[in-house]
Amino acid sequence: MAGPGPARGWLAILCAGIMGVALVGLALGMGTPATAWTAPVSARPDPGLDGALPAPRYAEIDSRARGVNAHYHSDLRTLVSRTPGLAEAVDTSEESRRATLARRAARRAYAGAPPTIPHPVDANQVEACYACHGQGREIDGLIAPKISHQRYTNCTQCHAQGGTPGPGPELAIPNLFAGDQGPSSGVRAYPGAPPQMPHPTTMREDCTSCHGVLGGKGMRTSHPWRMNCVQCHAQSATLNQSYFGEEPPPPWAGQK
């Protein structure tokens, strides 16, 4: 901490803050109609003073849900966000790729499952997710990948929190499901050929989420300046299930 001068300043700000909250609380209290059932009309409070939500009391905060994230340094001074340049060296080693694949697999029941969220989620609003995952960020070596399917607005519909203990102990029943891990790399027609995509593109509509400059080590493209991935890397009609069921098979199917 700094000397007495700044400390007094902080104290003044703190006092002002408390008084402010108290005043807002008073105003809100006075504004509450007699019936206990009336709630604020708008679900999206105005960011101005009138709509400000009172800060939660300490007793209301579940300390476990807000515990320090093991993967995360929460000291703001050390949080540096940077985006690697297009021309920076890319780690394409097999070792890194395996490590990245293993980390991905740990958060997915099978290849293609929506990954679980490795940190606490306090907010239900989609904006909170987009703050880091909207464009993707690297903070102090930790990557928040860019969302690869930006047309959806309800992140917690598919992504469950993983490893965030809620209230009470888990019911410990093992599950014997052995998820398909998918191929570890795409097949090349000949050495040096562009590999074919080894996974479906559904929900993985933005290649840069995993293969861009903020992709996992060993999975990043060596040529991030190329903007049109599907120009060279063919998708797989089978993996994309693009002629399933009642759809007539494409004209080339069955021809040798």
Added chain:
Amino acid sequence: MIQLERRDFLKMSAMAAAAAMIAPGTAAAAEGAAPAGGDGLTWSKAPCRFCGTGCGVLLGAKDGKVVAMQADKEADVNKGLCCMKGYHVGLILYGQDRLTRPLKRVAEGKYEAISWDEALTIIAERIKAKPGKFALYGSGQHTIVEGYIANKFVKAGLGHNHIDPNARLCMASAATGYNATYGVDEPTGCYDDLDHCTVLISWGNNPAEQHPVLFSRVMDRRLKGDKIHFIDLATRRTRSSEQADEVHFFAPNSDLAVANGIAHLLVKKGFIDKEWVQKHFNFRKRVAEYAKDPAKPVDFDPEAIKPQNLTGAPMTAAEYAKAIEEYTPEHVEKISGVPADAIRRMADLFADPSQKVLSWWCMGPNQHTRGTAMNSLLHSIHHLAGQWGKPGCGSLSLTGQPSACGTAREVGTFCHLLPGHLPVINPKYRELAEEYWSLPKGRISDKIGFHTVKMWEEFCKPDGAVDTIWVQVTNPGQTLPNQKKLFLKKKECPDKFLIVSDVYPTATTALADLILPSAMYVEKNGMYGNAERKTQQWFKMVPPPGEARDDAWQTLAVSRRLFDMGVETMKDKDGEWIFAKTLKNPDGSVPEAWKWESYYSINVDERCFEEFRRFTRLKHKDLAPYQVYVKAHGLRWPVVQQPDGSWKETLWRFVEGKDPYVKPGAGWQFYHSNSKDDRAFIWFHQYEQPPEMPDAAYPFWLCTGRVIEHWHSGTMTMRVPPLRRSMPHAYVEVHPDDAAALGVKSGDQVVVESRRGELKLPVWINGRGKPPKGTVFVPFFDERLQINLVTLDAHDPFSKQPDFKKCAVRLRRA
């Protein structure tokens, strides 16, 4: 750096070369290397196993195991999107403690493995001794064919109607609401309304967690610039509220007053004189008198709540206007707490012809002692406002189970129905069923069987009218209300016998005398029907574990055992086994499907479905042949054959041009009208207080429900690690002020106690949901913490559906 560039340059050159020959190149590679273009998995379609949304899922199997899933892009329900449960649906097969052998109880808590043959004999002898005291408790998770076989087994094979599904706890009020209003069950619209509505009103509903795919279907439209005014009428703040433009808390049970408030203003605006009201609707009120004082609801006269009185008593438009007169916005605010201005705003939106207003709901208006009334009112305000019959307008009831519609309602596994949604009290329909099933005249009983609450009440009384229950595909030991009275009392009745077919040990198997291991989901063939009338089919993809077998086979095998034992009612009028004609080969021989080895030598599903299909035409719920569903990704009934031989589904019912059964020129035609004049009803229902309200001794409202991670009693999802890790344990949501008054903070234990039972739970303040002051919420997924020890068994007089959403409790620090 230079090296990298050089390598890239080389790669880029190679790409150019590849591009020149890409088609032949990749084709050659695909032939040579297995993974290219495929992943070695066999992908098959199925509807999701969980809620009533009916999302299409593709499951990938390898070496007899499901190993991957994806959302089906061709399925128009979900268009390539699932929720976290759907994306993990294959994992439910692989909990380590799957039941794999039939188990017989030998002592308290002790079971011994027995053979299937012995198990079938035990059941058959038990039924043969007292067929009239046997009841089957089925499910909205029964596949269509499982339900059909169970239904025929009881109604044709035992000659009584003591079969009822758990759907009684889930959407019975939705069914009575539709019947009371249209004379026929199930939604008139469909999910496509979500793509067109401009105003969406949620009534006691949390779709962001409970129907997330449908919630996203409508909310994601905002990204495209569509304006959707979303009004959340709620009893607690939920994830759905976060996306709402308006959130209003209403006092539990006062949703009737809110609907009446909207109707009152529509009448004031002159909507009662609109052409569509005069042409297409009649006014109705209930037969029983309304209470003089809403605070003192009348006890129903049993005469007044006879099923025949579901359709109510006529009233004139003037009488309706007079009845609704007292529900001024200010009066409604006093009852419900919803601001008068908000009622006016909603009425204005309803009255605005440029808006498309859609109401949706699920368990809020259903698990309600006035459930039939509330469902009817929801349809009625849409009728009055003319917010009906156009894409994007209407009243859409959602369901919580994958085949609550397809099986419980359409197959009619209720104690009052025959297949095709035909009431059993109607002699015409009994005769018809006897004809379709080749039964001797009079075989089908004219007496309505025991509904769920009654069935378990009788079972839990030492000398009650039910002494054996066979439970299939459900978990009443956790989901029945007032557990002590309706389930745990079984312990005190040593002569009662509980048979449970299930896949995992549950709160229900804990009291079972005989446990049968079942095949689940894609371990068997199946069909489900979702909440928008869509029927979906799937094939068995992987074998069940150990000796687990299909529920449909189990019922067939017991039926055959009874037939072999000479039980007369298991014979049809020609002395054949009641399922012989159903399963017959084209050459007239009967495949021995009652033997497990030959069960899959034919497609039992197809043969039963073809028999069932005949029943569906009577109420214009036409289903297509089985093979049509094999090719389709689900079809919404009525599915009607076109001149070119193709089969066409129906999206909107009773609307000319959309519904093939509406006469040209009719515009709207309610061809199952209760008043037989092609008109539907606009109902009046007075607000009355619920049977139990908070008082000085029990000052809090208790609401129960679900969370996104877990499905119903959690027997499946609590065995899926990613879901369980996310939500491992039940809790009680408490308002911060109430918690402060109690002196508890998040994580502290409190006891939630009602007049019926109590439960210790950790407090969660500002957690998943945020109840208003005076309300607490507890989810029911945790088998270790069963909130249904506390809930109330009071139920709606018509639907017999209990109210899990409101009762009075008190809290104390543990």
